[in-house]
Amino acid sequence: MHEFGITENIMNIALAKAGEAQANKVIRINLVIGEMSGFVPDCIQFYFDSLSKDTIAQGAALHFESVPAQLRCRNCATIFSPEDTLWACPKCRGQSVEISKGRELYIESMEVE
């Protein structure tokens, strides 16, 4: 729902890093996005194509690595993947859980030339 702002941030970071590396062109941007972060890759790609026009990032491929949600039970420390919206521990049935993975949102690396 707020991919435009996110994509602007991605562009700004990518152009700054490419500038530091004295690159002429950004070929690929590798992004890591947690399943729970709620960002839609297709939507980011759409805005990116438009925002990157006439910059050295135009035509760059965006690669999205999705990190599945992982929860940790506060009772018995079991690590498990949530099933749909049910966040109960498969071992002790406890519903007191914390997110251990799935909220990531970062640029991992870039390929430039």
Add this chain to the structure above:
Amino acid sequence: MKKIEVIQNILEANETIASRNQQLLDKHKVFTINIMSSPGAGKTSLILQTLARLKGRLNVAVIEGDVASTVDAEKVQSEAKAVVQINTRNMPESCSLMAAMIESALKDIPLDNIDLLLIENIGNLICPSEFTLGEHKRVVISSLPEGDDKPTKYPLIYIDADAVIINKMDLLPHVDFDIAAFRHSVEGLNPEAEVFQLSCKTSEGIERWCSWVLEQVETNATKR
């Protein structure tokens, strides 16, 4: 072709401005609460009740976030020390307040004369959970007509909350809302969150909420 390691948080730009906002608020001793909920859950009503109760005890400023209109700002105008309306309709993102919007709103608030700043976020349970604004506490309001399953459907906003308010308690006889089930879900996601049951319509429970706010403001003031 060359590979560059980046490892940079995409939300960092927002977080940098948010921490700058908090520094400014701390410098002027302004305790700040970010109030989030779905549309119609009672953010403005809670602010009005809070203003009425804290009148004469604290100087309160309000930032109203809405996609459009100044309806909410007009409602709180007479009770608050200062009010700034942010309309997100023409901004690149309209679904949540962001730190940069608060940074510019703070320029219109006489911070030296303010003890408490209440920020009413855009009515939405998804986007505001991703953007910190520089606030000291995050509060989520759920209201009985919305149903008791909201923490299950929108976990992130509850996970990051310091307090969760169940509003419209006066409607309990008329709706199927299982208070115990709701509280159980919130506790599962966030055992630290303070939970308040209240009604902005009848004022039931408002006293306890306002005592909590006062306590937070005082604790924060002594820490600095």
